[in-house]
Amino acid sequence: MNILVTGGAGFIGSNFIYYMLDKYKDYKIVCLDKLTYAGNLSTLKRAFENPNFQFVKGDISDRVFVFELFKEKNFDVVVNFAAESHVDRSIEDPEIFLKTNVIGTQVLMDAARKFDIKRFHQVSTDEVYGDLPLDRPDSLFTEETPLRPSSPYSASKAAADLLVLAYYRTYKLPVTISRCSNNYGPYHFPEKLIPLMIIRALNDQPLPVYGDGRNVRDWLYVEDHCSAIDLIIHHGREGEVYNIGGRNERTNLEVVKTILKELGKPEELITFVKDRPGHDLRYAIDPSKIKNELGWEPKTSFEEGIKKTIKWYLDNRDWWEEIISGEYKDYYERMYSNR
Numbered sequence: 567m568n569i570l571v572t573g574g575a576g577f578i579g580s581n582f583i584y585y586m587l588d589k590y591k592d593y594k595i596v597c598l599d600k601l602t603y604a605g606n607l608s609t610l611k612r613a614f615e616n617p618n619f620q621f622v623k624g625d626i627s628d629r630v631f632v633f634e635l636f637k638e639k640n641f642d643v644v645v646n647f648a649a650e651s652h653v654d655r656s657i658e659d660p661e662i663f664l665k666t667n668v669i670g671t672q673v674l675m676d677a678a679r680k681f682d683i684k685r686f687h688q689v690s691t692d693e694v695y696g697d698l699p700l701d702r703p704d705s706l707f708t709e710e711t712p713l714r715p716s717s718p719y720s721a722s723k724a725a726a727d728l729l730v731l732a733y734y735r736t737y738k739l740p741v742t743i744s745r746c747s748n749n750y751g752p753y754h755f756p757e758k759l760i761p762l763m764i765i766r767a768l769n770d771q772p773l774p775v776y777g778d779g780r781n782v783r784d785w786l787y788v789e790d791h792c793s794a795i796d797l798i799i800h801h802g803r804e805g806e807v808y809n810i811g812g813r814n815e816r817t818n819l820e821v822v823k824t825i826l827k828e829l830g831k832p833e834e835l836i837t838f839v840k841d842r843p844g845h846d847l848r849y850a851i852d853p854s855k856i857k858n859e860l861g862w863e864p865k866t867s868f869e870e871g872i873k874k875t876i877k878w879y880l881d882n883r884d885w886w887e888e889i890i891s892g893e894y895k896d897y898y899e900r901m902y903s904n905r
């Protein structure tokens with residue numbers, strides 16, 4: 567099998583590349599990535615040692631370039647991780663989110679049509695459903711929940727999902743979509759909650775919790791997301807959406823306190839800052855469909871996953887120290903200085 571993984575120099579895409587190279591010794595993987603601030607070649611260091619892996623730098627919304635690549639490579643499957651992925655950045659400047667997340671997806675699907683790709687898998691998010699109330703713990707997102715995105719990021723992902731389903735209906739493009747809850751694990755860019763808090767706690771810096779910290783996210787260890795996508799591209803039904811989540815809800819405050827406890831740092835580091843505009847209250851996935859149809863189940867509990875993740879950040883200081891010394895510094899200043 568010859569697979570194109572877009573956005574593979576980012577967090578989940580890179581974990582997926584390692585997962586697939588380790589599991590399928592005869593699969594070939596090409597990673598296409600623009601190397602934005604969120605993409606790092608150092609993340610793929612071990613993959614470069616594998617002769618079945620190739621990296622190509624490029625933009626998924628660059629039609630001429632994408633068509634040339636498809637023509638040359640003869641892909642069987644495309645897994646589209648490439649995206650602008652951070653809600654706070656989308657609030658600051660939405661435009662690139664539309665270009666990459668919507669137009670980029672369209673360009674990839676046009677190429678997939680022309681070159682007869684056997685499966686186009688779109689990696690989406692539970693954020694397309696909007697949020698759930700805090701006082702209805704029984705309510706969950708199913709695949710039938712209406713799309714009601716709150717942020718420019720989630721609106722761009724929802725738009726892409728609709729386009730993917732339209733390409734299935736109109737052109738019979740063999741698509742699947744997965745909508746996963748919040749991931750955590752190795753190579754997670756430190757603008758997101760868990761790596762941000764680990765790194766700031768390690769440096770004895772204040773931990774900025776938005777609002778009152780009661781917002782709930784449904785956390786999944788990244789490897790479990792990768793195993794779900796693996797199952798979907800091999801056995802998922804064309805034209806279907808699969809929710810992915812581990813029934814692992816935590817308030818942000820619980821997550822931050824767990825990290826502090828694991829690191830032996832004081833809770834006094836927690837600093838409540840101005841809330842995110844339009845902040846989604848709660849995400850919670852009902853994963854029954856993927857469990858019943860494909861037999862998927864998560865393997866890593868939150869307790870185990872957070873320990874593994876913290877250890878990874880302790881063991882891989884070089885990776886994140888390089889990242890937080892660059893553009894990241896300006897970003898942090900812009901985003902947090904007046905909160």
Ligand code: NAD
Pocket residue numbers: 572573574575576577578579598599600601602603604605606624625626627646647648649650651652666670689690691692723745746747748749750755
């Ligand atoms: P990330 O920001 O860590 O990585 C995104 C990657 O895409 C980067 O390597 C970046 O360089 C690349 N990229 C950006 N624009 C590109 C373009 N125009 N052309 C080619 N490459 C480009 O994101 P992530 O957290 O790994 O998320 C990957 C996907 O999974 C996204 O589609 C996201 O919506 C989805 N998702 C993420 C989560 C989560 O918790 N992080 C949960 C569910 C779904």
Ligand code: TYD
Pocket residue numbers: 653654748757758759760762774775776777781782783818842
């Ligand atoms: P984030 O990791 O940005 O993921 P998403 O918004 O896509 O779920 O944020 C997770 C939660 O943590 C969200 O409720 C916002 C909150 N948060 C903070 O409280 N402080 C922070 O500095 C960040 C980045 C997020």
